[in-house]
Amino acid sequence: MYTQALNTAESDDRALEDAAKAAQFQARIDAEERIEPNDWMPAAYRKTLTRQISQHAHSEIVGMLPEGNWITRAPTLRRKAALLAKVQDECGHGLYLYAAAETLGASREELVDAMLAGKAKYSSIFNYPTLTWADIGTIGWLVDGAAIMNQIPLCRCSYGPYARAMIRVCKEESFHQRQGYEIMLTLCRGSDEQKAMAQDALNRWWWPVLMMFGPPDAASQHSDTSTRWKIKRFSNDELRQKFVDATVPQAQYLGLSIPDPGMIQDADGHWRYSQIDWTEFKQVLAGNGPCNRDRMAARRKAHEDGAWVREAAAAYAAKRGQRQSAQAAE
Amino acid sequence: MATPNTPLWEVFIRSRNGLAHKHVGSLHASDTTMALQAARDIYTRRGEGLSIWVVPSSAITASDPAEKGMMFEPAESKIYRHPTFYEVPEEVGHM
Numbered sequence: 444m445y446t447q448a449l450n451t452a453e454s455d456d457r458a459l460e461d462a463a464k465a466a467q468f469q470a471r472i473d474a475e476e477r478i479e480p481n482d483w484m485p486a487a488y489r490k491t492l493t494r495q496i497s498q499h500a501h502s503e504i505v506g507m508l509p510e511g512n513w514i515t516r517a518p519t520l521r522r523k524a525a526l527l528a529k530v531q532d533e534c535g536h537g538l539y540l541y542a543a544a545e546t547l548g549a550s551r552e553e554l555v556d557a558m559l560a561g562k563a564k565y566s567s568i569f570n571y572p573t574l575t576w577a578d579i580g581t582i583g584w585l586v587d588g589a590a591i592m593n594q595i596p597l598c599r600c601s602y603g604p605y606a607r608a609m610i611r612v613c614k615e616e617s618f619h620q621r622q623g624y625e626i627m628l629t630l631c632r633g634s635d636e637q638k639a640m641a642q643d644a645l646n647r648w649w650w651p652v653l654m655m656f657g658p659p660d661a662a663s664q665h666s667d668t669s670t671r672w673k674i675k676r677f678s679n680d681e682l683r684q685k686f687v688d689a690t691v692p693q694a695q696y697l698g699l700s701i702p703d704p705g706m707i708q709d710a711d712g713h714w715r716y717s718q719i720d721w722t723e724f725k726q727v728l729a730g731n732g733p734c735n736r737d738r739m740a741a742r743r744k745a746h747e748d749g750a751w752v753r754e755a756a757a758a759y760a761a762k763r764g765q766r767q768s769a770q771a772a773e
Numbered sequence: 774m775a776t777p778n779t780p781l782w783e784v785f786i787r788s789r790n791g792l793a794h795k796h797v798g799s800l801h802a803s804d805t806t807m808a809l810q811a812a813r814d815i816y817t818r819r820g821e822g823l824s825i826w827v828v829p830s831s832a833i834t835a836s837d838p839a840e841k842g843m844m845f846e847p848a849e850s851k852i853y854r855h856p857t858f859y860e861v862p863e864e865v866g867h868m
Contacts, residue, residue, distance in 0.1 A: 481838050528818075535815050542799045545781070551801055552778055608798075615819075753779065756803035760780075763804065 460485055472673050477603040480546040488672055489547050492602050494563075495674065496544040501558045501565040503537035505738050509573045510582060518576060525622050526579065532619065536612045543604040559743055567724060568655050570732030577630055577637075577644035583623015585645075585652045585690065591616050592686045593656070596676035605674075624693065631697045638698070645694070646702040653716065654724040656683040662721075687714050781830040782808045784815075786822035794826050802827075 464483055471478065478484055507530050514530065517523035541551055557563040568586055573579060594616065597609040630641040657663060657679040669675040677685075691714045694701050705717040726732065779801040785794035797816050802808035808827040817825070836844055852858050861868050 479838065481835065483839070531814075531818065535818065538800065538815050539798060545799075550778055611798075753803075756807060757779070760803040 469671070472601050472671075475673075476601075477606065478601050479603045487668070491669065491672075492605065492674065493544055493547045493549050495669075496540055496547075496605055496608075497549070497554045497557070498564055498566075500537045500540035500544060500554070501563055502569065503533050503540060504558075505565045505569045505742065506586075507533045507537075508738055508741055509569055509571070509734075510579060512573050513576060513579050516576070517579075522626070529583070529619050529622060532615050536615070539608040539611055540605075543602075543608040546604045555746070559739075559746055561730075561739065564728065565738075566655060567727040567732065568651055570727050570734045570738060571648070571651050572734050574647075575640050575644060577627070577640040578648070580623050580626030580630060580641065581644040581648045583619050583621075584627055584693070585623075585648055586655070587616055587619040587623060588690065589652050589655045589686050591620060592682050592689070596682075599673075599676060601673040627697055627699075631699065641697070642699050645699050649702050650719065650723070651727075653683060653687070653719055654721075654727075656680075656686070658721065658724070659719075684713060687716055688712070779803055782812075782827045783830050783833060784812045785826040785828070786812075786816060787824040788822055790823060794824065797821075799830060800827075 465485055468478075468484060468488075478488075510526060510530050510533070514523060514526055517526050541554060544554060545551055554563070558565070573582070591613065594609050594613050598606055598613060600606045600609065627641055630637040660678045660680045663679060670678075691701065691706075691708075703717050707715050709715055727735070730736075780803065781799055781801055783799050784797050786797050787794045800808065800811050800815055802811050805827065809825060812825045812827050816822070848854075
């Protein structure tokens with residue numbers, strides 16, 4: 444999902460820690476207690492969560508770029524206002540998440556610098572381009588839809604600050620998905636060209652959206668610890684299947700066809716999708732997607748262009764602080 | 774070059790008239806004015822509040838969760854502080 448790199452191995456340094464404390468910690472998790480910032484936690488739990496939450500935050504921030512691309516070209520003022528509000532929400536989500544990650548001990552600046560240096564990942568989905576207005580509809584409908592599927596169980600994550608941030612995010616995310624679906628519905632009820640544009644966007648986004656859930660369960664054996672720690676409540680494949688089952692009827696209502704001719708509904712009502720091209724996923728994660736370089740360049744430019752603002756704000760705060768202490772001394 | 778750190782603030786919001794301010798999260802800002810404006814933009818985009826407090830995180834002193842047993846023991850052991858400790862005959866009715 445927004446935290447795909449988690450499917451890679453995490454070094455196991457728990458052996459060095461107090462076994463009694465670790466057992467007590469696991470007992471708290473098993474009893475569905477929430478872990479709070481000042482509580483004792485295994486170093487690997489702290490490390491995994493810092494990585495997951497910061498990666499999630501980076502994804503929200505980079506996620507503003509593909510949609511921001513269409514703000515000035517939205518077809519009506521109503522659409523433009525809604526898109527602006529949505530992009531602003533993504534920024535807010537990034538900020539809630541950075542704040543949650545910081546409670547684990549990392550500073551905001553360290554986290555942002557790691558992302559700008561290319562050391563921290565963000566979701567693969569934001570490395571695809573938004574070529575037409577229909578892409579904005581598709582992102583809201585499918586990308587945000589997939590995100591909701593992943594984020595709802597995270598509201599019950601064992602780490603308190605992360606769970607609370609996810610509750611806020613989920614409340615706001617529902618508007619995103621509905622505005623996206625409304626754009627698709629309008630296009631599908633429009634001219635033949637508009638409907639074709641909607642179909643084209645679905646064709647391009649479908650497979651990358653399925654990849655958002657991360658590698659198949661068979662290939663990601665490292666999520667075991669995350670499951671035991673109740674950071675993760677469902678496997679990648681379980682969430683992916685839930686998403687597909689929810690989405691197929693929505694596509695049918697739009698009159699669009701999912702670009703997977705091999706897809707069939709099984710006896711239990713589940714829609715079985717064809718094999719996903721994981722080499723594409725690996726390529727995008729490795730930095731070779733269609734827009735990876737653009738996204739990183741845009742983030743670095745925004746950070747560098749904002750440097751004088753941060754410096755000026757800090758200088759002003761320092762000057763006022765000095766003046767106040769001088770007045771207090773008089 | 775590493776970016777210099779900006780101070781951390783805790784944000785409290787009064788959601789409705791008559792309710793207390795409640796902690797909603799934190800943010801980074803250089804001074805009080807910017808902290809208030811950022812709190813408005815980050816935490817009240819959908820009419821969540823009527824009033825905002827921002828407090829420098831460094832000004833908060835917290836109890837140690839590891840010592841919560843000792844810290845809250847006096848409250849645990851004094852069951853006579855609860856109304857259910859006292860028996861009132863049923864005939865007396867609700868009290």
